[in-house]
Amino acid sequence: MIRSLCTIADKCASLDSIATWIDIRNKEVSVQVERIPFKALDKWEVLPDNSLHHCSGKFFSIEGIRVKTDYPNPMEWEQPIINQPEIGYLGILAKEFDGALHFLMQAKIEPGNVNNVQLSPTLQATKSNYTRVHGGKNAAYLDFFRNAKSDQIILDQLQSEQGARFLRKRNRNMIVKVDGDIPLNEDFRWMTLGQIKELMQRDNCVNMDTRTVIAGIDFAEHFVSDAEMAEMSDFGRDMLHSAFAQSGVKTLRGVLSWLTNLKSRYDLFVERVPLNQINEWECRDDEIVRYDKKYFRVLGVRVHIENREVVSWCQPLVQPMQQGICAFIIKKIDGMYHFLVQAKLECGNRDVFELAPTVQCLTGSIFNGAPRPPYTDYVLNARKEQIVYDALQSEEGGRFYHEQNRNMIVIADDDFPMDLPSTYQWMTLGQINEFMRYSNYINIQARSLIAALKYK
Amino acid sequence: MIRSLCTIADKCASLDSIATWIDIRNKEVSVQVERIPFKALDKWEVLPDNSLHHCSGKFFSIEGIRVKTDYPNPMEWEQPIINQPEIGYLGILAKEFDGALHFLMQAKIEPGNVNNVQLSPTLQATKSNYTRVHGGKNAAYLDFFRNAKSDQIILDQLQSEQGARFLRKRNRNMIVKVDGDIPLNEDFRWMTLGQIKELMQRDNCVNMDTRTVIAGIDFAEHFVSDAEMAEMSDFGRDMLHSAFAQSGVKTLRGVLSWLTNLKSRYDLFVERVPLNQINEWECRDDEIVRYDKKYFRVLGVRVHIENREVVSWCQPLVQPMQQGICAFIIKKIDGMYHFLVQAKLECGNRDVFELAPTVQCLTGSIFNGAPRPPYTDYVLNARKEQIVYDALQSEEGGRFYHEQNRNMIVIADDDFPMDLPSTYQWMTLGQINEFMRYSNYINIQARSLIAALKYK
Numbered sequence: 001m002i003r004s005l006c007t008i009a010d011k012c013a014s015l016d017s018i019a020t021w022i023d024i025r026n027k028e029v030s031v032q033v034e035r036i037p038f039k040a041l042d043k044w045e046v047l048p049d050n051s052l053h054h055c056s057g058k059f060f061s062i063e064g065i066r067v068k069t070d071y072p073n074p075m076e077w078e079q080p081i082i083n084q085p086e087i088g089y090l091g092i093l094a095k096e097f098d099g100a101l102h103f104l105m106q107a108k109i110e111p112g113n114v115n116n117v118q119l120s121p122t123l124q125a126t127k128s129n130y131t132r133v134h135g136g137k138n139a140a141y142l143d144f145f146r147n148a149k150s151d152q153i154i155l156d157q158l159q160s161e162q163g164a165r166f167l168r169k170r171n172r173n174m175i176v177k178v179d180g181d182i183p184l185n186e187d188f189r190w191m192t193l194g195q196i197k198e199l200m201q202r203d204n205c206v207n208m209d210t211r212t213v214i215a216g217i218d219f220a221e222h223f224v225s226d227a228e229m230a231e232m233s234d235f236g237r238d239m240l241h242s243a244f245a246q247s248g249v250k251t252l253r254g255v256l257s258w259l260t261n262l263k264s265r266y267d268l269f270v271e272r273v274p275l276n277q278i279n280e281w282e283c284r285d286d287e288i289v290r291y292d293k294k295y296f297r298v299l300g301v302r303v304h305i306e307n308r309e310v311v312s313w314c315q316p317l318v319q320p321m322q323q324g325i326c327a328f329i330i331k332k333i334d335g336m337y338h339f340l341v342q343a344k345l346e347c348g349n350r351d352v353f354e355l356a357p358t359v360q361c362l363t364g365s366i367f368n369g370a371p372r373p374p375y376t377d378y379v380l381n382a383r384k385e386q387i388v389y390d391a392l393q394s395e396e397g398g399r400f401y402h403e404q405n406r407n408m409i410v411i412a413d414d415d416f417p418m419d420l421p422s423t424y425q426w427m428t429l430g431q432i433n434e435f436m437r438y439s440n441y442i443n444i445q446a447r448s449l450i451a452a453l454k455y456k
Numbered sequence: 457m458i459r460s461l462c463t464i465a466d467k468c469a470s471l472d473s474i475a476t477w478i479d480i481r482n483k484e485v486s487v488q489v490e491r492i493p494f495k496a497l498d499k500w501e502v503l504p505d506n507s508l509h510h511c512s513g514k515f516f517s518i519e520g521i522r523v524k525t526d527y528p529n530p531m532e533w534e535q536p537i538i539n540q541p542e543i544g545y546l547g548i549l550a551k552e553f554d555g556a557l558h559f560l561m562q563a564k565i566e567p568g569n570v571n572n573v574q575l576s577p578t579l580q581a582t583k584s585n586y587t588r589v590h591g592g593k594n595a596a597y598l599d600f601f602r603n604a605k606s607d608q609i610i611l612d613q614l615q616s617e618q619g620a621r622f623l624r625k626r627n628r629n630m631i632v633k634v635d636g637d638i639p640l641n642e643d644f645r646w647m648t649l650g651q652i653k654e655l656m657q658r659d660n661c662v663n664m665d666t667r668t669v670i671a672g673i674d675f676a677e678h679f680v681s682d683a684e685m686a687e688m689s690d691f692g693r694d695m696l697h698s699a700f701a702q703s704g705v706k707t708l709r710g711v712l713s714w715l716t717n718l719k720s721r722y723d724l725f726v727e728r729v730p731l732n733q734i735n736e737w738e739c740r741d742d743e744i745v746r747y748d749k750k751y752f753r754v755l756g757v758r759v760h761i762e763n764r765e766v767v768s769w770c771q772p773l774v775q776p777m778q779q780g781i782c783a784f785i786i787k788k789i790d791g792m793y794h795f796l797v798q799a800k801l802e803c804g805n806r807d808v809f810e811l812a813p814t815v816q817c818l819t820g821s822i823f824n825g826a827p828r829p830p831y832t833d834y835v836l837n838a839r840k841e842q843i844v845y846d847a848l849q850s851e852e853g854g855r856f857y858h859e860q861n862r863n864m865i866v867i868a869d870d871d872f873p874m875d876l877p878s879t880y881q882w883m884t885l886g887q888i889n890e891f892m893r894y895s896n897y898i899n900i901q902a903r904s905l906i907a908a909l910k911y912k
Contacts, residue, residue: 085725153713254609257609260612261612263543263614267542438894441894
């Protein structure tokens with residue numbers, strides 16, 4: 001694993017050749033997304049309350065919810081949400097070549113991508129996909145994950161998706177090691193972890209599903225040789241050091257107690273309400289949108305993809321109305337990097353709060369002069385030498401239309417205040433990894449940033 | 457902590473004097489529970505669908521749910537459930553006397569107890585209690601828990617309650633260490649952990665809320681001196697050995713992967729339905745009961761307690777229709793004790809499956825000759841020398857009327873089969889403790905048995 005992390009110039013394929021392959025794939029394909037009225041969505045049904053359901057009764061639906069919480073602010077609101085109660089697979093096959101694990105990545109087209117093709121896990125399939133509820137071919141490589149033996153499984157975690165958009169959605173994140181020959185479809189390529197992380201430094205190249213799986217790898221679980229240690233950057237060695245730390249400013253028990261206190265203190269009640277009656281929102285023929293145009297809207301689209309074959313289908317997509325920013329502030333405390341983590345309440349969370357990046361909010365004119373969330377200005381005004389990571393990354397193109405957020409990791413100045421508001425906490429990477437093992441603790445935005453950490 | 461675990465003959469109070477104190481408390485009090493029609497319950501409202509709600513809109517309610525799952529068997533059913541979405545405190549104050557931690561226990565009256573008084577945590581309060589929604593005095597010692605500083609907190613966990621009866625209910629389990637003088641109300645006594653565990657060997661003496669808090673203590677986190685080690689029984693030393701083991705027959709990652717697979721494979725959908733329309737159940741004026749009289753029924757009661765003062769109130773209580781059994785089979789594998797754990801799906805679980813004892817089921821004539829759950833006969837037919845623990849223990853007397861279940865720990869014979877059905881797993885005590893830290897993994901029945909483990 002660590003060999004893979006440190007390998008960027010690889011014999012199988014150079015970084016340039018992979019980037020070129022993605023570019024070519026992008027040019028070869030034409031994706032048209034045409035807005036159509038909801039009633040014209042093939043295989044979708046519009047119920048009397050305007051909620052949208054797949055005709056199979058499976059897959060996902062767009063419904064209305066009312067949210068009440070005693071956590072400020074606001075205390076009560078209504079919104080549409082994506083309801084997809086099934087757990088799907090996000091699976092990556094891994095195989096050793098020349099002593100380094102390689103990961104089988106897919107150049108995958110999604111209708112909502114800003115570009116057409118991004119690097120995706122080997123398998124990305126909802127339960128409806130792989131039980132073939134909405135027709136189509138059987139997902140490639142599915143059986144490797146379904147039939148994986150326990151000694152092949154490198155990673156196997158249930159992880160949450162965006163709590164502001166999905167109602168308690170989760171996926172099964174897996175990495176499965178294989179030995180034998182694997183038939184290689186032309187949309188698939190083997191690459192090292194170092195290469196994937198290198199591609200994450202570019203805008204919108206590695207998709208959200210890949211990032212969440214990669215984030216789950218705990219390097220402290222894997223053997224690191226002196227030679228590999230020497231190959232890493234100073235920052236990489238510092239991160240590995242932090243990954244080994246189960247205790248930092250606070251013990252693991254202390255962090256859990258802080259989170260227990262917050263979960264006990266604040267209630268989150270979510271109930272279904274008819275979509276056409278939710279406050280502040282309007283259901284039109286072809287969009288569900290807020291009167292003030294804030295946050296996001298739901299569209300009906302017909303997707304038309306021309307590639308080696310022609311495929312076409314209809315579905316709802318969610319389009320953001322602003323760009324957002326997700327940023328971790330990190331700081332060396334007593335020689336050890338700590339991440340400034342925020343406990344964030346979102347309506348789709350399964351357990352009230354999840355741990356989020358220091359800053360996770362919309363940008364643009366949305367605050368209209370009102371005070372912005374803590375640390376937002378600090379991150380946006382960071383000097384170049386403080387910035388470890390800065391790239392645009394896309395959210396899941398199967399549900400979100402042209403949604404990209406700025407992902408940043410910023411090193412705090414020496415005089416950055418150690419005292420934090422009550423919903424913020426300093427945590428080591430080892431503590432974050434420990435929480436990652438158990439479901440519904442680290443949110444997808446935080447995981448996406450952890451995945452982007454470079455060690456070389 | 458370990459000193460406390462090993463201290464049974466204590467200077468503060470002998471075990472006999474504590475038992476006598478509980479006996480006297482039991483005799484001093486008179487508890488009358490009178491069945492009355494639901495409509496006659498003061499401060500309770502019967503909605504048109506026969507669901508029962510406290511007039512404050514808080515506290516708890518009795519509602520109807522429909523459960524659907526693709527996990528066998530049955531696949532779909534309806535039932536009443538207790539809905540109490542607030543998180544309450546179960547808190548024990550701890551203080552050092554003569555080098556051993558002592559715990560402040562309360563002789564607490566609950567209307568549903570088979571006896572009147574059982575040993576309860578220092579603080580046992582729902583959010584409605586301590587925000588005084590239904591009147592009454594402010595809970596004693598509440599502020600010690602609300603204002604606890606992080607270096608005082610020995611334990612702080614969110615833990616689930618009975619998933620077959622409560623809809624996703626949880627409590628905050630806390631142990632808080634204090635130094636100064638604590639005013640001692642006459643219903644309260646300091647005692648050691650060794651004494652509490654000794655009292656757990658008796659029937660219905662230590663209440664459910666105490667057992668769940670005690671279960672969360674991880675002895676592998678505390679320093680054990682050679683002298684303390686020498687004081688323990690062979691079984692106690694073996695348990696401590698198992699508590700230190702993060703890996704057993706399976707690694708922790710392997711156990712998590714097994715559980716991830718089950719949670720991904722099976723769906724659990726729970727929706728509210730009108731209580732008076734649920735299948736197989738009948739709403740009468742004074743009870744909600746199944747036509748076949750199985751499982752449980754809901755009663756309306758007026759409680760009248762005469763003690764130093766007279767108190768009276770009305771509430772619904774849930775009465776079981778059978779006794780049940782909760783039993784762990786344990787086995788030394790490669791010299792290390794393993795617990796045979798069952799992943800159990802219950803309708804009120806927050807996350808589909810929780811880890812339960814080997815056997816957790818009703819007894820009596822309920823199976824009518826049908827095959828009983830795995831290992832039930834093995835446990836019921838255990839020879840005397842296999843039985844480490846066997847006592848009747850009560851469920852929460854504030855909600856359940858005369859509910860007691862047989863709690864057992866049984867050592868497997870040498871020829872006990874190592875191969876398990878797919879929802880069963882061998883786990884070390886260290887692995888169970890690790891899962892205990894994170895919420896909604898180890899169910900209340902399993903925790904109750906872990907609490908009963910004796911080390912001396």
